Each structure stands twice: as C-alpha cells, then as structure tokens.
Amino acid sequence: MTSRMADNTEPSVRSTILDEIHRIAALHNKQLAPLTDALPLMESGLDSLCVAVLVASLDDALELDPFAEDENLAFPVTLGDFIQLYENAAA
Amino acid sequence: MRNIIVTGGSRGLGLGIAERLATDGFQVIAIARSQTEVFDAAAQRVKAAGRGALQFHAADLADIEAIPALVKAIRKEFGALYGLVNNAGLGTGGLLSGMNDAAMAQLLRLNIHSPIALTKYVTRTMMTQKGGRIVNISSIVASNGxxxxSVYSATKAALVGFTKSLARELGPLEITVNAVAPGFVDTELTSGLGEAGYDKIVRRSALRRMAEVEDVGSAVAFLFSDGARNITGTVVTVDAGNTA
Known part of the structure; x- marks a missing residue:
C-alpha cells in the first residue's frame, strides 16, 4: 500500500503506480529498467505474472480496475499508456 | 485466524467441508443462497469447540456479474482471504438427448463459469499477499464415465483442467491449486440414485462402502494443512476405491 505524502494529500495515480512497480519488483527479485513513459511494459523487468500482480494491487490501492470495466480494452504497450489508462479511469 | 471461503457451504458436502476447516481453526465463510438449520447447528458446534469460526454470507453464485462486488464485500467484512473451496454446483442428470437446453446452460454456468470467475477475484487478493490455497471439488465422473x-461430468472434468493450469500460473506466488474428486458420497445429490444404484456403487468399491462427507472434509483439510505446502496441481480421489 502506498503511503500518503508529507502534506497529507492523496498520492497521485502516477506515483502510486510507480511505487507499486518498485514494490512488486523488489518482492519478486526483478531488476527494473529506468521507468520512462516510452518504456514498453514487457521490457520493464516485470514479467506477465508481475504485471497481473500489479493490476491486482492497483485494484486495492486505487480501487480501480480499468480492464474489468471495459472488456474491449487492449492492454497498453508502454508504461505511459498504462499510467494514462489509470489516470483516465480515476478522472 | 485465516479466512477460507467455501461455496455451497450451507448443507451437504460443502457444509461438511466448512465445518471441518472451521474445527481445524480457520474462519470459514460459507456462501450459499440461504442459511439452513443444519448450518446454524454446525456453527454452534464450531463455536463450542472454541477454535475456528463458521460464518455465513448469502449470495447467488449464478449471478456472475455480482461476483467482483461479492469478493470485495467479504474482504471488507472478514479481512484478507487465505483460501477458497469451490464446492457449489448442480448435480443435474439425464440423458443428453433429452436434456433441457436451459438446464444445460445453468449447469455449465454454475459448475464452471461461476467458480472460475470467483477464483479470478479471490486469487487477485491472494496475489497481493503472496500466498493462498484453492481447492476445487471435482468428481470421479470427471475421469470415469x-x-x-455426461454434462455434469464435463463440468467436473473442466475443473480438473482449470486446477492443473492454474497451479502452474500461481505457483510462483506460493498459491497452491488442487482438486478433490469424491466418489458417490451420501448427500442430497446422490439421494436420487435409489437403493439399486446405491448397492451397485457399494459393490464396485474396493472397500465395499461409500465414501462419507467426513472423508472428503479430511482430504480438503489436509490440502489446507502445512503438510500439503508442496502439493499443487493434483487431484485427490476420495471414493472408497470405487475407481481403483
């Protein structure tokens, strides 16, 4: 679970996602590539199971599951697309 | 106390499994459409034994669209989930040529689609905590005609395939997935066999008797024990040697 920021405001969707990626990578002993928006998710260092864990943990942390809400949704390719998808769902 | 969901846990085999797991010290959340007197009596026995707990949560598992909200509600009420026993199912029989199409669809929905959907949402919670156990209740008719x-058998065989592949998928997350295949157990589902059918099953069993609900409960309890930590993707047959 992502901790709140020092000024007690809710963490952003982006920071929550990045925190979760780092947490899951550490938990599963995965070496992460530098996380940029252009980075393809499958080249991030997370395998498909870790990405599934990420989606499940974001459902807990953000109470959002864009994939369950739109069954025609194509899985995003890059990290930037992934974050955008969650930011749109949160809006 | 670790939480385990047992579907169809208000009577018959499901209640036997639920009571055994609760007696072993788990908090069991039995899901069924309605609470029964036999469930209340079992919950009292568990309470008197003073270890685990037997809780009830009403839901219609045929309502698959409601399953995500159901899992969320259970997590909110009881906390993190450690285990799931997919036991609920219909035992509809009949010659295939004469089976009602709607009855077939309902059988497939409740015996296959519903447990798979429930497992999806329960395992998502297990994935984030890296650990858990799933037991799917199949049947010897999955492998023996x-x-x-035929339709019921197809649904039970489906659960075995589901069990084996999901075990591979979730193994890296310390989640085990197994199936238990009871033979003909003396419950409401087998009461329609009649005396002749009952005798035939007993005659064909190596131990010359039918397996009982308690035997199935013991097998499931073993799969939830520490001793089963390295067992995944397998089928435990409990049939008094009927298929030996």
Missing part, C-alpha cells in the same frame, strides 16, 4: 451424467 457414468450413465446419464
């Missing part, structure tokens, strides 16, 4: 149970 029985007249007039």
């Amino acid at each position: 029985f007249n007039a149970l």
Whole structure:
C-alpha cells in the first residue's frame, strides 16, 4: 500500500503506480529498467505474472480496475499508456 | 485466524467441508443462497469447540456479474482471504438427448463459469499477499464415465483442467491449486440414485462402502494443512476405491 505524502494529500495515480512497480519488483527479485513513459511494459523487468500482480494491487490501492470495466480494452504497450489508462479511469 | 471461503457451504458436502476447516481453526465463510438449520447447528458446534469460526454470507453464485462486488464485500467484512473451496454446483442428470437446453446452460454456468470467475477475484487478493490455497471439488465422473451424467461430468472434468493450469500460473506466488474428486458420497445429490444404484456403487468399491462427507472434509483439510505446502496441481480421489 502506498503511503500518503508529507502534506497529507492523496498520492497521485502516477506515483502510486510507480511505487507499486518498485514494490512488486523488489518482492519478486526483478531488476527494473529506468521507468520512462516510452518504456514498453514487457521490457520493464516485470514479467506477465508481475504485471497481473500489479493490476491486482492497483485494484486495492486505487480501487480501480480499468480492464474489468471495459472488456474491449487492449492492454497498453508502454508504461505511459498504462499510467494514462489509470489516470483516465480515476478522472 | 485465516479466512477460507467455501461455496455451497450451507448443507451437504460443502457444509461438511466448512465445518471441518472451521474445527481445524480457520474462519470459514460459507456462501450459499440461504442459511439452513443444519448450518446454524454446525456453527454452534464450531463455536463450542472454541477454535475456528463458521460464518455465513448469502449470495447467488449464478449471478456472475455480482461476483467482483461479492469478493470485495467479504474482504471488507472478514479481512484478507487465505483460501477458497469451490464446492457449489448442480448435480443435474439425464440423458443428453433429452436434456433441457436451459438446464444445460445453468449447469455449465454454475459448475464452471461461476467458480472460475470467483477464483479470478479471490486469487487477485491472494496475489497481493503472496500466498493462498484453492481447492476445487471435482468428481470421479470427471475421469470415469457414468450413465446419464455426461454434462455434469464435463463440468467436473473442466475443473480438473482449470486446477492443473492454474497451479502452474500461481505457483510462483506460493498459491497452491488442487482438486478433490469424491466418489458417490451420501448427500442430497446422490439421494436420487435409489437403493439399486446405491448397492451397485457399494459393490464396485474396493472397500465395499461409500465414501462419507467426513472423508472428503479430511482430504480438503489436509490440502489446507502445512503438510500439503508442496502439493499443487493434483487431484485427490476420495471414493472408497470405487475407481481403483
């Protein structure tokens, strides 16, 4: 679970996602590539199971599951697309 | 106390499994459409034993669209989930040529689609905590034919395939997935066999008797024990040697 920021405001969707990626990578002993928006998710260092864990943990942390809400949704390719998808769902 | 969901846990085999797990010290959340007197009596026995707990949560598992909200509600009420026993199912029989199409669809929905959907949402919670156990209740008819149970058999065989592949998928997350295949157990589902059918099953069993609900409960309890930590993707047959 992502901790709140020092000024007690809710963490952003982006920071929550990045925190979760780092947490899951550490938990599963995965070496992460530098996380940029252009980075393809499958080249991030997370395998498909870790990405599934990420989606499940974001459902807990953000109470959002864009994939369950739109069954025609194509899985995003890059990290930037992934974050955008969650930011749109949160809006 | 670790939480385990047992579907169809208000009577018959499901209640036997739920009571055994609760007696072993788990908090069992039995899901069924309605609470029964036999469930209340079992919950009292568990309470008197003073270890685990037997809780009830009403839901219609045929309502698959409601399953995500159901899992969320259970997590909110009881906390993190450690285990799931997919036991609920219909035992509809009949010759295939004469089976009602709507009855077939309902059988497939409740015996296959519903447990798979429930497992999806329960395992998502297990994935984030890296650990858990799933037991799917199959049947010996998944691998041995029985007249007039072709559709039911297909649903039970489906659960075995589901079990084996999901075990591979979730193994890296310390989640085990196994199936238990009871033979003909003396419950409401087998009461329609009649005396002749009952005698035939007993005659064909190596131990010359039918397995009982308690035997199935013991097998499931073993799969939830520390001793089963390295067992995944397998099928435990409990049939008094009927298929030996």
